[in-house]
Amino acid sequence: MGNWFERQRNIIDFTLSSLVRRKGKNLALLLVYALLVFLLASVMFFTHALRREASFVLQGAPEIVVQRMSAGRHELIPARYLGMIKGIRGVSGVRGRLWGYYFDPFSGANYTLMVPEAFSHGSGDVIIGQGIARTRLVGPGDVLSFQRYDGTPAILTVREVLPSASELVSSDLIVLSENDFRRFFGMAPGLYTDIVLTVRNAKEVATVAGKVQKLLPDTRPILKSEILRTYDTIFDWRSGIIVVILSSAVLAFIIFAWDKASGLSAEERKEIGILKAIGWETSDVLLMKFWEGAAVSLTAFLAGVLLAYVHVFFTPVMLFEPVLKGWSTLYPSFKLVPFINPYQVATLFFLTVVPYTVATIVPSWRAATIDPDSVMRS
Amino acid sequence: MIELRDIRKVFNEGKPHALTAVDGVSLVLDARAVTVLQGPSGSGKTTLLSLVGCMARPTEGRILLGDREITSLPERFLTDVRRRTFGFIFQQFNLVKGISALENVMLPAYPLGEHHASLKKRARALLDLFGILPRESSKAEWLSGGEAQRTAICRALINDPQIIIADEPTAHLDTKLSREFMDIVGRFKAEQKTVIIASHDPLVYGSPVVDRVITMRDGKIEAAGR
Numbered sequence: 001m002g003n004w005f006e007r008q009r010n011i012i013d014f015t016l017s018s019l020v021r022r023k024g025k026n027l028a029l030l031l032v033y034a035l036l037v038f039l040l041a042s043v044m045f046f047t048h049a050l051r052r053e054a055s056f057v058l059q060g061a062p063e064i065v066v067q068r069m070s071a072g073r074h075e076l077i078p079a080r081y082l083g084m085i086k087g088i089r090g091v092s093g094v095r096g097r098l099w100g101y102y103f104d105p106f107s108g109a110n111y112t113l114m115v116p117e118a119f120s121h122g123s124g125d126v127i128i129g130q131g132i133a134r135t136r137l138v139g140p141g142d143v144l145s146f147q148r149y150d151g152t153p154a155i156l157t158v159r160e161v162l163p164s165a166s167e168l169v170s171s172d173l174i175v176l177s178e179n180d181f182r183r184f185f186g187m188a189p190g191l192y193t194d195i196v197l198t199v200r201n202a203k204e205v206a207t208v209a210g211k212v213q214k215l216l217p218d219t220r221p222i223l224k225s226e227i228l229r230t231y232d233t234i235f236d237w238r239s240g241i242i243v244v245i246l247s248s249a250v251l252a253f254i255i256f257a258w259d260k261a262s263g264l265s266a267e268e269r270k271e272i273g274i275l276k277a278i279g280w281e282t283s284d285v286l287l288m289k290f291w292e293g294a295a296v297s298l299t300a301f302l303a304g305v306l307l308a309y310v311h312v313f314f315t316p317v318m319l320f321e322p323v324l325k326g327w328s329t330l331y332p333s334f335k336l337v338p339f340i341n342p343y344q345v346a347t348l349f350f351l352t353v354v355p356y357t358v359a360t361i362v363p364s365w366r367a368a369t370i371d372p373d374s375v376m377r378s
Numbered sequence: 379m380i381e382l383r384d385i386r387k388v389f390n391e392g393k394p395h396a397l398t399a400v401d402g403v404s405l406v407l408d409a410r411a412v413t414v415l416q417g418p419s420g421s422g423k424t425t426l427l428s429l430v431g432c433m434a435r436p437t438e439g440r441i442l443l444g445d446r447e448i449t450s451l452p453e454r455f456l457t458d459v460r461r462r463t464f465g466f467i468f469q470q471f472n473l474v475k476g477i478s479a480l481e482n483v484m485l486p487a488y489p490l491g492e493h494h495a496s497l498k499k500r501a502r503a504l505l506d507l508f509g510i511l512p513r514e515s516s517k518a519e520w521l522s523g524g525e526a527q528r529t530a531i532c533r534a535l536i537n538d539p540q541i542i543i544a545d546e547p548t549a550h551l552d553t554k555l556s557r558e559f560m561d562i563v564g565r566f567k568a569e570q571k572t573v574i575i576a577s578h579d580p581l582v583y584g585s586p587v588v589d590r591v592i593t594m595r596d597g598k599i600e601a602a603g604r
Contacts, residue, residue: 005491010487013488021477
């Protein structure tokens, strides 16, 4: 065992000094390699963290949202539906929601206006998201002016700015009273945007949704699990776009790495010949090449992953933010909670470190099987 | 004792450019003696040397190292015999560039799994013995011809081989360094080592330390020197 350990140690020692000898080549390779791992790991970490963030936010969301449909489009839902849904067995709570979108020509962005279950401020007051506070340069006590559906101005006083922790979904949010909302959009009493319901037993959610549809055929029940799935799909789709863009970089790297790793120079071939001539076995040469590939790829992998971690969780993720995040033109600027999924890291490891290490060994194996006397005859 | 029985070595056998480098050589090389294979270029000296040193296998014939027949050994065992029994000094020295003289000397012992510190100590002792310890950290390409050769000699001795094989060792040395090399060969002999040299340098085969000169031509033994 001690012998085995010393053998590895001696060969690693020589491998490292070999790497230092060809520093130009190896450093260039290391840089490109680390950059690639960095890009891939950034996309991976970022998408995953966003997805987690979204699912955290949705944790408190209602199990079922019921929307009324008319000609295949979302229509306002009458208040009498509330009573009808409440009568369904298994439904523990039902509430009409008011929300809508407002295009602000000043910032060129769409805001989401919403009436909460209990609004702690009075008429004419609003709570706004961080994105709106940033673009409109307002804070608590300031006044925001919008235009109602009929062209009359709506002057609203900012009372609070929502905490940045929820900014992923609240960046463009304006929370206001029911009265203000109905006046803003000209929505008659007795109508809601949609209805949310809570179900006593989580296992019955699908059954309740079926009953709602049967009772009110002009409605569409949307389950929380469906929303979560949609979020996942969106983030998967967005990260897919980035990966497609990066695929050309990946391909370029593969060509580069294959050339660098597999193309043994005449000097390297001669060196392998010398090693064999002075008593190294083919397996010793392969072990050396294995450590060489492992040292380069592991260093690049660790550097890339570490940089990506810092990039995603401790900097504003400059590279991918516009693609991966944000629903409207107001990009949320919030801090993601650092989280690493070991399965993803393992996938990245097997996609980068393993192929490179193999690519280093194969050509060396060919060179290492030459007769050692070739050195004497050269 | 090394015994060669009817050795034949053909390169590119069966092809139009096949070359018979060694042709039916039978020979007994004494242990603890200095033997020189002498002859013009292309006479088969280096090929015979590489066959004796387990670097290549003969096309025909058998080689016995003591009582052990080595020609039929699998590569792994042959390598083991080679690194434990033989020390090689090459014509071009064949030092690995970019690493120090000390590392070059230690290189053959790396796969044997000796403790790094004790290996380093032995390597330094050898460099000291040959007067080049002050140059231990110099890279191979910075060494002078004589220093490079002495480093190559230290490397050949690191696994304490019983047999030392040298291929045209004085080809790149001036007269003074060539004489110094033969003095070193005398030291090997005094230490009861077997030395086999391929050379066509009169300074080598004419040296008083040499016990036997075998003359080769066209892959055959012309004079066995006994």
